[in-house]
Amino acid sequence: MNQPNRVDGGQIDRATTLKFQFNERWLTAHPGDTLASALLANGVRLVGRSFKYHRPRGIFSAGSEEPNALVQLHKGAALEPNTRATTVEVFDGLYATSQNHRGSLEHDFLAVNDLLSPLLSAGFYYKTFMWPRAFWEKVYEPVIRSAAGLGRLSGKPDPDEYDHGYLHCDVLIIGAGPAGLAAALAAGRAGARVILADEDFRMGGRLNGETYDVGGIAGADWARSAVTELTSMNNVRMMARTTVYGAYDHGIYGALERMTDHRADSGDKPRHVLWRVYSKRAILCAGATERSMAFGNNDRPGVMLAGAVRTYVNRFGVAPGRKVAVFTNNNDGLRTADDLRAKGVDISAVIDARKGEFVVNTTGRKGLKSVQLNTGRKIETDCLAVSGGWSPNVHLSSHHRGRPTWREDIAGFVPGGELPPGMTVVGAAAGTLTLASTLSEAHETATRIAMDLGKSRATGEAPKARDEDFSTAPIWHINEGKNRAWVDLQNDVTTKDVTQSHREGFRSVEHLKRYTTLGMATDQGKTSNMLGLAVMAEASGKTIPETGTTIFRPPYSPVPIGAFAGRARGKNFRPTRLTPSHAWASESGASFVETGAWLRAEWYTRPGEKGWRDSVDREVKATRTAVGICDVTTLGKIDIQGRDAAEFLNKIYANAFLKLPVGKVRYGLMLREDGTVYDDGTTARLSDTHFVMTTTTANAVLVFRNLEFARQCLWPDLDVHLISTTDAWAQFSVAGPKSRALMQKVVDDLDLSNDAFPFMSCAACTVFGGTSARLFRISFSGELAYEIAVPARYGDAMIRAMMAAGEEFNLTPYGTEALGVMRIEKGHVAGNELNGQTDARMIGLDKMVSRKKDFIGAALLDRPEQTREDGLQLVGLRPVDANVNLTAGAHFLSPGDPEDMAHDQGWMTSVAYSPELGHSIGLGFLKRGRDRHGETLRSFSPIRGQDVMVEVCSPHHIDPEGERQRG
């Protein structure tokens, strides 16, 4: 029969029928159903197997607290394990399967674990699998991991998209049950900007699952009208399907909105949006979660929370059983029988623990058949509705380490200690477990908060309702009978595990939790923590508040990792910066390398070239014999202006800058305050008050930050101003003996002869008949070279025009690899040498460092380590056997010395093949290196397996006198 367990009523759309699959069986449901309600409607009771013992399990709850009914949704890459059937909305075509069984759900081979349960108690693997030691990683762990556990991942990339977002409000209301709706109505009417978020797809909370009246109408109808009123307010944002999962600093909350999980087709929209919610105030209306009691075999399919049973019958029009028994320690539980009878469901027994009647055991392996009472009575029943009382959902209130406090009258913990700033807790979450009090408390609190925020429009009356009788007795553990009684259903923790761990000395709740794994499953013990605490209190003879409670951390319920990642996947992991010549370079055979966020051409492959070395060697040769061009836009460029700009630079750089003439460029060395080299680059003076600084590509942002620090914090009254122009100029290095001839063609009306525009000159000019430009005569390659900059919008046109103009000179584009080869040939230091441990002495620039002024790094230049006689110094290296390629990272040893750190002489920092010299060359740091040119050493790299002889030489492998660049 179709949906045999449907009864009248409920908030489902019976006019529409949906089809879905569970374990390859087609079943039907209605809009408004969860997967759990639909399975129950279809009479499916067995939905999964437990974590450790592979016990048959059914649906236990009706919400996100569900420990049992974990299923896998979808197929293929979209497969999602460990989804709570109680929160999944059914849509047409939904595909779900059970998980954690070998063989079928009905005949799980691993159910043998249940027979082995005496071996599998708390800490079993620490004790059982001790020997032989080597077996742990190879045998025991893989077997345990494959036997225990949850669903399986697809192993494929997640096909869904996820997004992030930012929301702002005066009042964030967390939970849209009676408290949340009443609070939102009051705050919304007062004129506050309100966000009302609820994890459920239907707002109303318990009102949808109960038969209370509010304002003279059915609670669920009142909830619907409240939602209608709130939706009409444009200062209220209604967010169903949204879990506020964490409370962070200063009123910031994390919220996960499930956008498309309830649809068959996402429409190419993100599945989830992870919101960062900025709130001035927050009202936590998270309600309470019902808990069970511990008695023998209390985990069978058909044993359910009483409130969940009412939810299924009232909200979903589903009877979870034909003959239902109720077992409760409180009056709230007694309502269950009335609600079921009203829908025509048979009640087989009402067992009130307060009257000394207890369930001690149950039967029915794959579905409850009967319950056994302490009185000896046996009751035939297919569903047992259990209520052990309600635990306030204090979770978010303790995210800032606030410790919940015990309230005897409700036998539960309520928010205590320091709440997150701006948070107020009302309703059941605050321990107000009755309806009328909850509504008025929520209304009054929200009205007061709105007033505090300056919103004083009338908020009307609190909704009227009756306070139901809620007397409860702290009965937790039915200590009669010999059968195992479960505390934590999801992690398979029984009362015996708790008492055993207590016997073994785990006295702190935090230790108990970790030893037994109680409350550490994906449900975070929402239905089990209280029970575990009570059993531990019983074992230790203490009260529950003396035993303590664990505190909660985000997230309230699981958040997919994909949602945290958001869009940051694949090539969108981080932004990409492109140089102005990027499109041209792509067309011209360039390979690109990431340098920070930048993509730079590393070399240009020409037809016939077999490997990168062919291309790089050609580019170097062409540049050194004719002329080459390289996009150097990525170097940081900072415009520095002001009456005190020269004075400022003089404090920033270790060398002198006060008297740099207008129209000149100077190499600048920047130190850290501890004397270590921080960055280097050239700075040009365009006018008395105007400089342009260049930094290394890697340090552009950091140098700018440090300059702002110096300007604002150290010398706040200097007239100096900074703005980055890195992106504003497309800058090209043009290097090689024919570069002057080329630049004369390109630059309008500027005498480029060596006398008129010598090495280290700069000028504003125009190129190609009028485009404004800046020309610098600087050289990194050691060749006669220029850098020419044009506004970035002309960058693409500029490289194409340069290539056309340079054709007659065989102008060759070169990439970062050729740039690297040429700087190593020339002995210029770069990132490999300036590694954060290098000082000016090491790179031979100590003579440049001023001793006549204060500058950043001036005071600590002469620390003992920096002035030691055997200090490291930059040298050049070449292999004794010219056919050997050197290895960066190799260490230097004197011939005959043992290979240990005590005899370490230094290391190779950079290596390259020099096409001009025809062999490999290197730079390195060597103890007393400047005095050791001509010496032969071992270059030893145990990692790369190289042990070769090298000769120490000047780091300037090419043109040591610098004649080319000055020529």
Place this chain on the structure above:
Amino acid sequence: MIINHPLLGPRDATEFVYLGDASMIERPNGFGEDVADAMYEYVYLRDNPAGEHRELWYHEQGDRSWLVVTRNTLTHEITEVALARDVARSKGRSK
């Protein structure tokens, strides 16, 4: 966290870069005899209080202001935010 910028109002801490102890403002003169000891203290020695801490934050993804933020390192409560330039001047720093 949210930092209440003196000029711009409340802004998310993700816009800022953290440096550390605000004593970094009080840089001793680095030139002359016997400056090494003072500079050694300035460069290497920091308090690490559990409680109120005056610290430097840089509004890098914002107006590039350096700020002195007084923050409780236990609760993250922020009790005062000032422009570092004003703080520097109040400490007698100028050119």
Place this chain on the structure above:
Amino acid sequence: MADITLIAAPVLGGFNHEFSNCTLAERSDIALISVAVPRDGDTALSTKLDTAWTLTMPTPSTTTQANGMRAIPLTADQFLLAFHPDTNRTEVSVQDDLAEVGYTTVQTDAWVILELSGEGATSALERICPLDLAPDAFPTGSAARTVMEHLGAMIVRVDNTRFWLMSARSSAMSFLHAVETSCRWTAS
């Protein structure tokens, strides 16, 4: 080389796309000049702005506008002048106008400007912009620098449902992708 003339190219090729509830377009017709206020030079600079364009200095979070010139705050002592250049008003002429009273730098090429307009603009921005863009918190004329999808960005509300989103030119493609994705994902 009189036979070659360099032609300026918009970094996003003049991107322009209409989504169901908003429009996203590259603005490559705006010149930007940054102006730093010399120490103790506020009065001279504001007098000059007034005489040249009847423009007032922007506040830290509000732009000012007059005679086709918009001043957008950058830092405590620096702002951008944004204008549509023509034969009478060029980058050079504006720099010349301010030569004695402020330190200017051409910033036209440092930024990409995306104009996002339409009823859906704020929903799209909710996904990338951490700032509160409610009309009373960020009214027309407001400007702020912030971070969007890891990129430094400037947002200016030029009209109730029209925003300028500015970011670094070199990462313009990534910035466009971020904003365009937001538009697509929030389109109805």
